Amino acid sequence: MKLETLKAAVRGTVVADSDPGYPETCDALLFNGRKPPRRPRVIVRAADAEDVRRAVRYAAAEGLAVSPRGGGHSWSGVAQQAGMAIDLRGIAHIRVDAAARLADIGPAATNRQLAAVLGAAGLAFPLGHCGSVPASGYLLGGGLGWNANSWGVACFSVESIEAVLADGSLAVASRRENPDLFWAAQGGGPLFPGIVTGYRLRLREAPGAIRTALRIYPAEAAGALAGWMETLAAEGPASLEMTAKFCPAPPPFAAQAERLAIGIATVFARHESEAAVILAHADSLAPGGEIAAVPPMPTPFGALYDQVDASYPEGSRMAVDALWSDAPGALFAALSEGMATAPGAGCHAIATLRSARAPVPGEGAFSMHGRAFGAVYGLWQDPAEDARGTGWVRGVADAAAPVTKGVYVGEADLERPGRIHRAYAPAALERLLALRGRYDPAGLFRREIAGLGLSATRAA
Secondary structure (H helix, E strand, C coil), rough: CCCCHHHHHHCCCCECCCCCCCHHHCCCCCCCCCCCCCCCCEEEEEHHHHHHHHHHHHHHCCCCCCEECCCCCCCCCCCCCCCCECCCCCCCCCEECCCCCCCCCCCCCHHHHHHHHHHCCCCCCCCCCCCCEHHHHHHHHCCCCHHHHHHHHHHHHHHEEEEECCCEEEEECCCCCCCCHHHCCCCCHHHCCCCCEEEEEEEEEEEEEEEEEEEEECCCCCCHHHHHHHHHHHHHCCEEEEEEEECCCHHHCCCCCCCEEEEEEEECCCCHHHHHHHHHHHCCCCCCCEEEEEEEEEECCHHHHHHHCCCCCCCCCCEEEEEEEHHHHHHHHHHHHHHCCCCCCCCCEEECCCCCCCCCCCCCCCCCCEEEEEEEEEEEEEHHHHHHHHHHHHHHHHCCCCHHCCCCCCCCCCCCCCCCHHHHEEEEEEEEHHHHHHCCCCCCCCCCCCCCCCCCCCCC
């Protein structure tokens, strides 16, 4: 099949590596300024699921490996594989049935877009913490979102999916229809054997008041911060989301401390008075010795995304690893101490704790979790600093290794050999690989994941 035939067949656009503007189109596939050396031969910007089907069939006929691209936030660059990249950004519809509390969305609908549409209808979903991240990778990775202690891991609020399989067919999967494929979509991440082109989401009533307060400490208070958060995780309501942030001290605080440990309390309450009571109780238990405190302030989803997204400017060179642990104090200490050698002011780490009242994750490929979650982010600008930046992230992760239970596939450093094996319970990984063999026996949906041995199953 000639490439011109594919170009004529799809509603979207097709860009080959020999076409004008290809380098820019290829670089735009990834949010990260640090691009992998591998580059696809063909990029298909799909306008709908039918375009995806046609692109998959073309790739199969031509012996090309296929990799989907949702929003380009894949830290390991799996959206820019050799062969064919299918860009899903054109499939970003959001259709809400407020009476049924359901939403049908495209894989490229972003957290910020969905929050705005749902908020206008008085509804909500456990959306991701970064506004520009779309549903695709977020939900496939499990989805650790806002108010997860009340609403649960996001993938377990998915009612059904539509996915294009390796033979070019479009399958619907739910708990009743193709349940094994649906199981794989609930946390299977880059091992999911297909391309999801649509999600149906189960929605909830929107919180009436979202409020956030901060307490800023020197880095030496990391242990006390962990103790405070453990108390609130055990005693506080599930609607209180506590986050610790560890970072070099910015200019306003640099005279008082070289590094900071910041306690961020965000409550998703039914009304203003409930939010005030919850945050006042949290504040009454906070350790002393803070450098500064920010009183409760209104933080609707748009404001939350403004705050978070500012920490991850598009085009910065980035690396990350994300860890699960059952030893919060030791994890907090490792993350905080790692900031002492951070190669740039934008480098930071975050940590959260699971509430004692959080819903137990359902039955799905998402099978690795713990009492505490931590993630370390390296950000820099100079390409000459790539080795230093990635080395720093890995050094901090290694320092936390003695108390690390596993990794979160949505943000794990999958460029490290064998890291993928720590993202799932052993039985879940075995089942995922078996499903890949069943749904994609020829290895069309190749993922170049270090240590997994899947990269050689298709020609580039």
